[in-house]
Amino acid sequence: MNELPFRQVHLDFHTSEAIDGIGSQFSKKQFQEMLKLGHVNSITVFAKCHHGWSYHPTKTNEMHPGLKFDLLGEMIEAAHEIGVKTPVYISAGYDEKTAVKHPEWLVLSKEQKIDFLRPGYHLLCFNSPYLDILISQIEEVVQNYDADGIFLDIVGVRLCYCHNCLAEIRKAGKDPRDDKAILELAEKTYANYTKRVEEAIHRIKPGMRIFHNGGHIRHGRRDLAFMNSHLELESLPTGGWGYDHFPLSARYVQNLGLEYLGMTGKFHTSWGEFGGYKHPNALRYEVSLSIANGAKCSIGDQLHPSGLMDKATYALIGTAYKEVEEKEPWCRNAANVADIALLSTESTGFKDSARVGKSDSGAVRMLLEGKFLFDVVDLEVDLSKYKVLILPDNILMTPVIKHKVEKFLQGGGKVLATGASGLNEEKNEFAIDLGVKWICENPYNPDYFRPHFEIDCFENAAFIFYGKGQKIALAGGTELGHREDPYFNRDMLHFCSHRHTPNSGRNGGPGIVESKNGIYIAWNIFEDYATSGSLILKKTVIYALNRLLTGQKTLETNLPAQGIVTLMQQKDENRYVNHLLYASPVRRGETIEIIEDILPLYNINVTLKLPHKAKKVYLAPQMKEIGFKQDGNTISYTVPELECHQMVVIDY
Numbered sequence: 001m002n003e004l005p006f007r008q009v010h011l012d013f014h015t016s017e018a019i020d021g022i023g024s025q026f027s028k029k030q031f032q033e034m035l036k037l038g039h040v041n042s043i044t045v046f047a048k049c050h051h052g053w054s055y056h057p058t059k060t061n062e063m064h065p066g067l068k069f070d071l072l073g074e075m076i077e078a079a080h081e082i083g084v085k086t087p088v089y090i091s092a093g094y095d096e097k098t099a100v101k102h103p104e105w106l107v108l109s110k111e112q113k114i115d116f117l118r119p120g121y122h123l124l125c126f127n128s129p130y131l132d133i134l135i136s137q138i139e140e141v142v143q144n145y146d147a148d149g150i151f152l153d154i155v156g157v158r159l160c161y162c163h164n165c166l167a168e169i170r171k172a173g174k175d176p177r178d179d180k181a182i183l184e185l186a187e188k189t190y191a192n193y194t195k196r197v198e199e200a201i202h203r204i205k206p207g208m209r210i211f212h213n214g215g216h217i218r219h220g221r222r223d224l225a226f227m228n229s230h231l232e233l234e235s236l237p238t239g240g241w242g243y244d245h246f247p248l249s250a251r252y253v254q255n256l257g258l259e260y261l262g263m264t265g266k267f268h269t270s271w272g273e274f275g276g277y278k279h280p281n282a283l284r285y286e287v288s289l290s291i292a293n294g295a296k297c298s299i300g301d302q303l304h305p306s307g308l309m310d311k312a313t314y315a316l317i318g319t320a321y322k323e324v325e326e327k328e329p330w331c332r333n334a335a336n337v338a339d340i341a342l343l344s345t346e347s348t349g350f351k352d353s354a355r356v357g358k359s360d361s362g363a364v365r366m367l368l369e370g371k372f373l374f375d376v377v378d379l380e381v382d383l384s385k386y387k388v389l390i391l392p393d394n395i396l397m398t399p400v401i402k403h404k405v406e407k408f409l410q411g412g413g414k415v416l417a418t419g420a421s422g423l424n425e426e427k428n429e430f431a432i433d434l435g436v437k438w439i440c441e442n443p444y445n446p447d448y449f450r451p452h453f454e455i456d457c458f459e460n461a462a463f464i465f466y467g468k469g470q471k472i473a474l475a476g477g478t479e480l481g482h483r484e485d486p487y488f489n490r491d492m493l494h495f496c497s498h499r500h501t502p503n504s505g506r507n508g509g510p511g512i513v514e515s516k517n518g519i520y521i522a523w524n525i526f527e528d529y530a531t532s533g534s535l536i537l538k539k540t541v542i543y544a545l546n547r548l549l550t551g552q553k554t555l556e557t558n559l560p561a562q563g564i565v566t567l568m569q570q571k572d573e574n575r576y577v578n579h580l581l582y583a584s585p586v587r588r589g590e591t592i593e594i595i596e597d598i599l600p601l602y603n604i605n606v607t608l609k610l611p612h613k614a615k616k617v618y619l620a621p622q623m624k625e626i627g628f629k630q631d632g633n634t635i636s637y638t639v640p641e642l643e644c645h646q647m648v649v650i651d652y
Helices: 028-037 071-081 096-101 130-144 163-171 179-204 245-253 280-292 311-330 358-369 399-410 525-532 535-548
Strands: 007-012 042-048 088-091 150-153 210-213 231-234 260-265 296-302 340-343 374-377 388-391 414-418 436-441 447-451 463-465 470-474 478-486 503-515 518-521 555-557 564-570 575-581 586-588 592-594 601-609 616-620 628-631 634-642 645-651
Touching: 007 088, 007 311, 028 071, 028 311, 042 071, 042 130, 088 130, 130 150, 130 179, 150 179, 163 179, 179 210, 210 231, 231 245, 245 260, 245 280, 245 358, 245 374, 260 280, 280 296, 280 311, 280 564, 280 575, 280 645, 296 311, 311 616, 311 645, 340 358, 358 374, 358 525, 358 535, 388 399, 399 414, 414 535, 436 503, 447 503, 447 535, 463 535, 470 503, 503 535, 518 535, 525 535, 555 564, 575 601, 616 634, 634 645
Parallel strands: 007 042, 007 296, 042 088, 088 150, 150 210, 231 260, 260 296, 340 374, 340 388, 388 414, 414 518
Antiparallel strands: 436 470, 447 463, 447 478, 478 503, 503 518, 555 601, 564 575, 575 645, 586 592, 601 634, 616 645, 628 634
């Protein structure tokens, strides 16, 4: 299987039958000129859209009524003439034309509600005759066109209560009112869909790339991930994913052994926006974030119904992809270097008290801002290569997790556990030795933390912690800070001031404890950070991690908090590549975070502890050597200027 291209465009084309003249201004020459302007070497072109129309002559579907020629074929031919790959897009879960004709094939919730009064699409069930139709449409495209892969959209494990699903459950002798039975069928239905798709495609084109897009790669579900030939991490920062989602997703999938790309968009907001454009600096930063995390790049666009490629879009994309093109040699076959493993809450099946993802995203944000090298892991990862394992907020000790953690500790690793993490499944005692004894869930929320260590930029104080907590006592550990109770919890009978009750000065027991196995923090500190973003939370975790990594930290830098740092190793090239990024997203409107101005930073210091002696240190792609100091296994250098993204290469 050929290597994934670095510079892809994902070209949407969801076009209503109410629009005529589809593709009327399409020009092979103009299409090619725009791809060249954008420095694009792969473009996902469309065979079938969410509306249900095909964009090529078809015997298995209906061509868009406003289209008079083979638009798919013309795009493939035009791209291939200039050496650009063409994976082909097929809308799988959405097919509104079919949904209207066959509402009995729709995915139904328990409430059985279907709304055709509002504009939008309706999910189709793969446990209906629709699947056979979809497979025939896929086969037709693969048979008739020189596609470089198939991208299937709007798919995943769907809980469905349609008559087909309920009948199948009853036929199997199970109760359709049983949520477990519904979930089992949903898993079976999705597995059957992916199996049939793969069989159909590979029967015609053995080894062709296939990707099933559900908008998020589920942590801990490697079986679902490996139903794909590669992964495309849909993560549009302005489209609801935010700037924290991609690093979280990428740090997880980089351990799976699959090629992957990061998918952002050119839009100011999200998919389907015509006339909306990101600032060029935002797109530069987002593609740089992809390659700094070991990913190839994809940028979403949507073609105008006329078929004319938008010059402003491809000039915008070109500003970003020109830089990526220059950097590619230092990004191929690169593996992330990490000191810390963050065990994903999502991967274990435990839910946050708010929603899945809060603890994980809060932890990733702290690790990025603290400039730690880390991976996001599931229970299938070999933990022995890490120095510290983070158990964020809600990781209860099932037999499998307990065995994994204890083996890690026996090998000399240290644990940072927070909140309920480390407790048994009944949540009534600690199942691993963290130097503490569980008493009860802390009755006060919020309450206060008084550290027994100095925190830079703060005088000694009692700091408000909003996260849920556990009340504990020492059991062999050393107290690094204690909790202070408020006078009382705020309720209708007892309240004080505007928000919460002040601290009473009364010692509420240990808050942070160090033991031979690591450090325990008695609050859901990561979930709290994701929600409130309080500086003291981050400072507390950074203190704990630096203490656990004393003398073992691979990288240290003075890069500011909003900067991102990674260290990749290209073993085949005998070199490390240190990625440094800096941009400051700002809020515009109600929900949109944007990047506009990128200010240069100067004299960024980096110190690395590596098992190899450095032969040369230089900036890439500039190929400019910089001075460095080598003291044993410690290498130090200064990056004179950082503007958006800079790679520093250490040859050994």
